[in-house]
Amino acid sequence: MHKYGFVRTACAVPKLKLADCEYNVGEIISLATTAFNQGIEVLLFPELCLTGYTCGDLFFQRELQKNALNALDDLCRWSDGKKILIVVGLPLVIAGSLYNCSAAVNDGRILGIVPKTYIPNHQEFYEKRWFASSKALVQREITIGSQTVPIGTDLLFKNAQMEEFVIGIEICEDLWMPIPPGSFHALAGATVILNPSASNEIVGKSDYRRELIRSQSGRCNLAYLYTSAGFGESTSDLVFGGNAIICEKGVLLKELPKFNLGNEILVAEIDIESLIHDRQSQHTLLDSMDLIKAKPYRCIIFETQETDDFEGDVNPHPFVPRDPNRRSERCEEIFNIQTMGLASRLKHIGNAPMIVGISGGLDSTMALLVCVSICDRFNISREKIHAVTMPGFGTTDRTYDNAVALIKGLGATFHEISIVEACKAHFKDIGQPITLHNVTYENAQARERTQILMDLSNKLGGIVIGTGDLSELALGWATYNGDHMSMYNVNASVPKTLIRYLVEWVAEHSKENEIQKILYDVLDTPVSPELLPPDENGKIAQKTEETVGPYELHDFFIFQVVRYGFSPEKVYFLAGKAFEDVYEKKIIFKWLKNFYQRFFSQQFKRSCSPDGPKVGSVSFSPRGDWRMPSDASVTQWLGSLKKMETTIKN
Template sequence: MVHYVTVATCALNQWALDFQGNVQRIAQSIRQAKALGARLRIGPELEIPGYGCHDHFLEPDTTRHSWEALGELLQDKTLGDIIVDTGMPVLHRNVLYNCRVLLLNGRILLIRPKMHLANDGNYREPRWFSPWTKQAATEDFVLPPAVARITGQRTVPLGDALLDTADTCIGVELCEELFTPQSPHIAMSLAGAEIIVNSSGSHHELRKLHRRVSLIAEATLKCGGVYLYANQRGCDGDRMYYDGAAMVLANGHVLAMGRQFALADVEVTVATADLSRVRAFRAANASRSLQAAGRDVPAYPRVQTDFSLSPDFAQLDASVAPTRPLKTVAYLRPEEEIALGPACWLWDYLRRSRLGGFFLPLSGGIDSCATALIVHSMCRLVADACHAGDAQVLADLRRCCGDPAYTPASALDVAGRLFHTCYMGTANSSAETRGRARLLAQSIGSYHVDLDMDAAVSAIVALFTMVTGGPAPQYAVHGGSAAENLALQNIQARLRMLLAYLFAALLPWVRQSSGGPLLVLGSANVDESLRGYFTKYDCSSADLNPIGSISKADLRRFVAFARTEMQLAVLDEFLAATPSAELVPLADGSCAQSDEVEMGMTYDELSIFGRLRKVDKCGPYSMFVRLLHEWSDSLGPAEIAAKVKRFFYYYAVNRHKMTTLTPAYHAEAYSPDDNRFDLRPFLYDTAWTWQFACIDRAVARMTKA
């Protein structure tokens, strides 16, 4: 008997609470899977309501509408003759669970609740759901009457069980469970499950994809078997971008993998696996066989169905062949991830907000340059999708532009419609930054405005002196105090935010566009945010920030990558320029301000501080100890201590600024995004008296020794 099984896994661009759109995308994926010969289809975690509902999961409406949406899928006759694994919240005995619901021909086979909930970083699943703690046990779940009338069932099994088909056995695990030390797939595989399905809502972080692939490859290499991994793709309505890459693996090899970044709402990845190879692989592993025959393997309840995943033939049929494993898995470089991830996120946000495009204050520095390049990358993706015949992307683009007949000629053509940039200069701005901003705008096709706002700055200073009756404040280079110097810089920075929103609201009106107002983009990188090296409510305050969780070092590498890949020679000037806010008077016509000099630390050092603080959970003393070993070749204990104390002082004194950070694309594990990813207070004792004293005593001991 030949046991070839064709299976499908999906990456869907679902949207929180968009039940109508979510059901349509699920149904489309099932039909595509059937057309490709699949007999089993799995989709992303919580795909019916959308993963990012957050506190909406606590509302009974969300569960109610999920059942209504499931009812539509159950009644659709075109979705039959394939096992469908979909996801939604389920309330069982007044406890809310994050569940997979397995369907076949208008009936529910099994409801499998999640057993290990994600509760770190961006995830708060225990806030809404409870874990299912009864391993290898099920209970009867009473279906809502409306659903019971559709399926003809009063109760269905809910719990930790295996699904027996006529030809194989299927086990279910959910997202976080793969990452736990005792993953459910181990016991399920030992109990005879030959196919494991995993539906996930896993977000993009730079350099993260390889971890997913290696975990699944290792699981199937140790246990044997076929593993299907589904993932959401797109912006679900928050800061995260779910990066797809749905995949099928068997016996440690990747058979098929979907794209990590794409604008398509539905992508189905199909592979045909040979179950006889799974059985031979397992039988040849004596240690596995010994464990599988042991007493400690859970006795899973088994849900029986006569449905078969294999074709109905006993002899070899040349028309059906197993999928050959991929020779290599192509991992994107971080520079490529920056070019694609935030660009796809911006497109989702723009089309779903139904606004007319983006507005970016373009300073001539590396950060706003990188932000502009990400928008340029988005325009390239949109133009390519339109030229490839993606009707959904074209319809969304036409709606954003307010032109139902528009078809883009190129990426620059798209930018000319959607992207607006502005150089907001003052007497403190250099000719070099103004020129770089203008040349970049020309190179990527944005609608560019160049202005000087000295009159507005002078008017605010004049108003202050008139009200107070005092002297006009002066810059430090003109004899002014530190307070005067800082206030004059902040006036310029905050005026840029005011002007950005004014131009974002009225530029489409000036251009007689019917596409609507613009979304304002910020461009503060993660390192500046971490230290608080920006003005509160300045032009970093915006609607969205594509680079708010990306380090300066990674941004520079991205710009260098774009120089070659996007063929933009102007980027050489950005890479050579010294980072500067340009908020103080020029010295002989040249910039007299350097970001790294003013901060007292380099951007590379800030990245290290950020990772030690957030990822490695270091306070001041433990950070000092770690850096004592890592930097000992170039710095002495006293110098390292001074840098650590300087960082923590400015981190503490500026922590309040994190409460106003613009919503930023999540890309780094040390993001300082307040109240969502980084749950720390914003009022500190900036002296760190006890902690710094510990460092000082350690330095004194080492100095004496």
């Protein structure tokens, strides 16, 4: 997994007995054994887990302090020869003061001790009764048994096999501060923050806590593991739910339900490579480096096992949320961005008429729906939308009927302008046989349609609304200076897989039954430019996905290549996991190769694409997100694929 930048991490919530260190370390070792056998590299336990968090004044008892150290020693002896990093909590006496600490244990050694910095002493918390802050600590090393161990909040733990896998530790309340210690750790190079915690449950707290963890992981471009105390803690006044959360770059990967009975493990693969990619591209993190210039960090190396098994969940449709509620919210937000983007442009140029070509396909339908939304929202007559259907050699009855019914049903101004005679005359002018169905035959039709729209917009004093989507831009599946061109493209940064859900979302919220029926039929229509004649049954003969490949695959490739800059090998690996039960590996490989060839060769179209609103994390605007030379060579990428080709099996 290190080859692809992944590490396997876990949070563990043990079942504890208060002040019974021998029992507690037994439960901890049992969970650690399970984790080690699962190939886990980093395992986080709750705050003060060797003693229990709610021991109260028993923390001052020498017996408890001594037994906590004995338990830590037991854990060290168990870990000897095992390459797994384990973080546990215990009270430590240092220079006459008691500190709430986390110990990092690896392969029989205590690598370092991190004391808690912010000691809560408000409402239900009164930790200052027992513990001193790390700010009072003077020593940089302490002796535990026969080991001399670094101690402090300036410790980072770096993996020996993957140097970008760097861990920082902060404890519970540290996270709740305006500038958590973890923020400094991130500036110093930490890509993973561990937070052993003991956070009690009260109404509404878990939502805030989850958002705090999620936002910190996003703000600092890192993975965040959080484990809280659970079953076995005192319930005299408080209840601890044993909550565990793993987030990565603002996304909640996994969460352990609260109020479990303990001895639970929450496992998640972390993609270190994606974290590093975002840090390389977002330099604002470096602009805060002056905050740590006066605080040099000490780096401690740790070793972990590496497993070949990948158990991570790879979303085959990364642009589309899996949860239906979130997907609906996402569709509404995107639709509003498209609407407001075009509305602002129209206002700037004097509320000009909107001219849009309607084919009966997904993309043009989406563009028309945005135009209708503008009219309804700003009390503009829908007649100001000039929707044009332009039948050609490949137009089928199904798409034509849907286009006409949609335009008339939505109340837009209807135009029908056939391109057949104009194309025949043009073919005659340039000496193109009408029976030769080559690229000239196809592109001439697309350019004729664009010419009609542009000239009609001049006649009406309007603006041509583009319909092509992000997936088509990536593949160059557009005719240069044909459907590639418009005056404002509302679909420019919406991928094909998401367009489908957007149209479906509008259909579901439509109050007009006939319009709803048409939209569902559009959704069921094969994707096609309809530039080649229909088959003998009058059905669509030219199906885009048979030529360029499935759009769901290409959208997956776009996300991994453009969003994260992953290598061809990693993209293929992830696609194999995401589409394991959908496509054979050789099919995935075939279309991945096709993707790279088209993506590089078609950049010249993206370099001069029209204005359009950005809606997500991937955009090809040459004025913003994507700067790539049109003559860049694809040789290295295809070379990597060629090396893999002999290993590809079904």
